[in-house]
Amino acid sequence: MNDTTSLRHDDGPVLLAFAFRPFFLLTALYAAGLVAAWVAFLFGGLPLPLGVNPIQWHAHELLFGMVPAAIAGFLLTAMCNWTGASPLKSGGLLALILLWTAGRAAMWLSGWLPLWLVAAIDLAFLPAMAAYVARVLLRHGNYRNLVLVALLSLLTGANLLMHLGFSGLWLGGGRLGEILALDLIATLMVVIGGRITPAFTANWLRMQGKDPTQVRRSEALDRAAFWSMVAILPVDLAMPFSVLTSLMALFAALVNGWRLHAWRGWKASGEPLIWILHFAMAWIVVALLLKAMTPWLALSPSVWMHAMGAGAGGTLILGVMTRVAVGHTGRPMRLPRLAIWIYIAVITAGAVRVIGAFVPQLAYPALTVSAVAWVVAFLLFVLIYWPILSRPRADGRPG
Template sequence: MTSTAEQMRSWRGPAVLSFGFRPFFLGAGLWAAGVMALWVLMLTGALSLPTGFDPVSWHAHEFLFGYLAAVIAGFMLTAVPNWTGRLPIVGWPLASLAALWLLGRVAVLVSAGVPPMAVALMDLAMPVVLGAVMLREIVAGKNWRNLIVLVMLAVFALGNGLFHWEAARGNYAGQGYGLRVGLAAVVMMIAVIGGRIIPSFTRNWLARRGPGRLPVTPMQRFDKLALLLLLGALGMWVVRPDGLATGGALVVAGVCHAMRLARWAGDRTGAEPLVWVLHLAYAFVPLGAFAIGLEGLSSGIFGMAAVQHLWMAGAAGLMTLAVMTRATLGHTGRPLTAGGGTVAIYLVLVVSVLARLAAGVLPAEAGMLHALSGAAWIGAFGGFAVLYGPLMLRQKPAKTIPAA
């Protein structure tokens, strides 16, 4: 039987189409930086886009359902062959999936002149096809354990569909049900998948450094309880984001996930940024739950739009950047260690999140803080494209070389 490595080596076309992470991670990095650059120009009044969405909704949509859809596709197309033991999608089928994602981005960008139903169908085509491919592979490989990931992808796609429906009705989709459904699905993906990979990667790294405290084995009874509490709190937040009961449920879920994170020995990982960044990214899950919950319980300090960025830019942005850098190094034959440039893009992304949060507290300085947040975001994802783009465009070397 042909192996995964043989399947990839048999492809004679561009290297970028030899594995699922390559086109989607590269496209995600470029899109994240490009969309933010366009958003900054829109904020200054220097640019008006031909989109049918209001500016804030377009900005929110293209991060949540544009950038994150690409990262999810790249991750799943790379992980599913490992989960199922089946061959990866390479070559022109992979190019077709990437083209569907790009079609969605263009459709939303020029949606002012396109019927809303057509825009929605073009934008939803990639996640629907991706879901069908995943279902086929999971069923064929009898990998029932990972059906939960497919369910979360379906909820994510449902959120995108609701977002389009709200925008077509003239509603403010940037704070609507669709955005909350999509973001809730992403937070659950981080909680479920992160709860698997973070303890595992941490244990593997710590075990090579000698004796000491190791992460608690994941998915024990406490982990399952924490996930159920988070799922319930997110469901309440989707339905009634400003309710007192919702605020209380989010705070409780935040406490549980802070405790969950503390069980993974992240305090021992300071010597390797590829490991500690995973813990830092996950920390934004309970931080976001605390902040959003407290916004619902009180009159609000930061404003709901600002605290949502703890999940959107903090948890989702930093976790995906961490996963993209690690996966790219590992699957291109580089050592699993972060160079100075990689550490820099992690840190400037944290600056972006904190500046955006501060803009909610300091309205008089909001313009400067928004500009700082946007510039740092562009630096993080533009830096990722510069550092890691060449690795995704070249074939895996026969021998490993030091990471950039």
């Protein structure tokens, strides 16, 4: 392989050959950099040119900076499999990357820019991605997945609520937007995780010469899991932290827990690329249970929110990225050497962060340990997967 081939593939840079390549690296780099800067701000006095509430800025950038990059990497890649459409690449992909980058720059420089301009720049990415995805799905008659476009559109609305809070036009908008965003991201995880986790588990069992029908899938249960999450949205909008929200969260936890049990994740306990997905889906159930317990035990909402964000979100994002990165580059479907520490670190980060939210006396040391583990997890992803994502496919195919 000559140098030209390693730099360019399919008439364009390798990193722009498929959306998962740049967006997965950006997700990991931003996740690590954001949390490192946040801890440096809290404990070291790092000056940040912010024109908004620092705590809500931190939440916003995780929910609307890191997570949408991960969604873009997965969704723009997966829909090519769903529809047979050509991937977004080269100039078109670069334009979307620049739009995401502009939003991040605007949020980091919000102390120097008019807040209306910050909002306009930051709000552009999700609608642009949703419009492109909708166009491809409609062109290929793939109406089933339009629900993901709807969720992305609602996520834009949650982002708008946060910006209304930042600007002072609606003081409660920031907190409400944060809760709505977590609910929507959890719903996306229930949909996406609900498709790939049992499918990958059954396929692995088949490849091991075992019975794949041990993984039990039910369309009725999938629908129940989805609608149990959707039902929480209007309740959280009207009555966040209420008893009704608690009951809805408990129902969603039971349905999603039942579905997770039916997938028989322990049957694939010997394959890290599989069990990490089950672990992430279990985090969703735990977060919903904690949400249900919040008004009864007078828990801080931070407990369930970090269980859903740092726990479920961080684990599923890394679980998906580590798998897609090898599967879509023509490499053996196994975890690279030392990559198991990515999983250990992100699980540690989520667990310690939730413990810190549970026990106020441990808040600061727990935040420090959690942040270090989080940064280690995502930096390890960059170090281990950069050579994979920045080079052509191992099998010589385009993409």
